[in-house]
Amino acid sequence: MNKPSALPVLYSLRNCPYAIRARMAIYVSGQAVQLRDIVLSDKPAHMLQVSPKGTVPVLVLQNDKVLEQSLEIMMWAFGQSDPNNYLMSDSPNTRAEMLSLVDLFDTEFKLRLEKYRSAKRYHDESVLEHRLACEQYLKMLELKLSQHTYLMSDSPSLADLAILPFIRQLARVERQWYLQSPYPNIRKWLNDYLQSRMFSKVMSKYPMWLTEKSLIVFSADKPLS
Known part of the structure; x- marks a missing residue:
């Protein structure tokens, strides 16, 4: 796995359906991201800078490319790894x-x-x-x-x-x-x-992201903080 600080950054909201499905795809495809759980009343300046629309999820890749739509993030995740053929590429x-x-x-x-x-x-x-x-x-x-x-x-x-x-x-x-x-x-x-382990992990409650010093890695493995 890459160093945590070098991973893509995912701005998320725990119960937003669009953020949930983005996290599920990231989990199932075995990707790892820096998770930044936000509160809508105090949106991070960096998130608004890279995505002025101000809604989640937002994924900032290592090359600074920004994915602002949940389906786009899902396609990215399975584009990285899709051993179980979630994209049905063979048909x-x-x-x-x-x-x-x-x-x-x-x-x-x-x-x-x-x-x-x-x-x-x-x-x-x-x-x-x-x-x-x-x-x-x-x-x-x-x-x-x-x-x-x-x-x-x-x-x-x-x-x-x-x-x-x-x-x-x-x-x-x-x-x-x-x-x-x-x-x-x-x-x-x-x-x-x-009832699945996957959904339990995806819906785990993580600390709100407040500063650049707060680092939480979200992946199919145990999160690092």
Whole structure:
């Protein structure tokens, strides 16, 4: 492993779904980064300098190239190492289908999920309407998971990691409904991930990054601090 100070820098937020999926890809691909967990009310000057948009995740590579989108970071991680074929590189058609599915959930589903979460949060009468809108996408995943263990096949792919954090959010909106909903395959898929060592490590609570002197290495190995 490179010296910790020479590793790429990842600005992250523990419960942000985009940051979660970036960390999962980094973990699964066996990469190591300097983890800088931030608080939104006190964003580091360096992060704002390299990425004025001010949202996480942000990955600063050793050559000072900045990756500002979670999917971009995931592709970078698996571009470094992908022994389990998360990018499905050996099947161009399936890979294209996978990326299309991720895009669908990043755009259409995410918009409907935010409306559902907001309606529930503010006790809006439109909760059912927005839940039903989300269910159209859940039915799609349920069908896929009835055919194989993961979304694309019997092996995990980038799609599983990319979509999982949003399904995790949905499962918390109306917990009782979710537990009784007609989506047993989704529940098993999500629960298997949430109970995994990988997810436990990805969701570990690390100290907030405050100064250049605070160094935390995030990888599949035990973090160094």
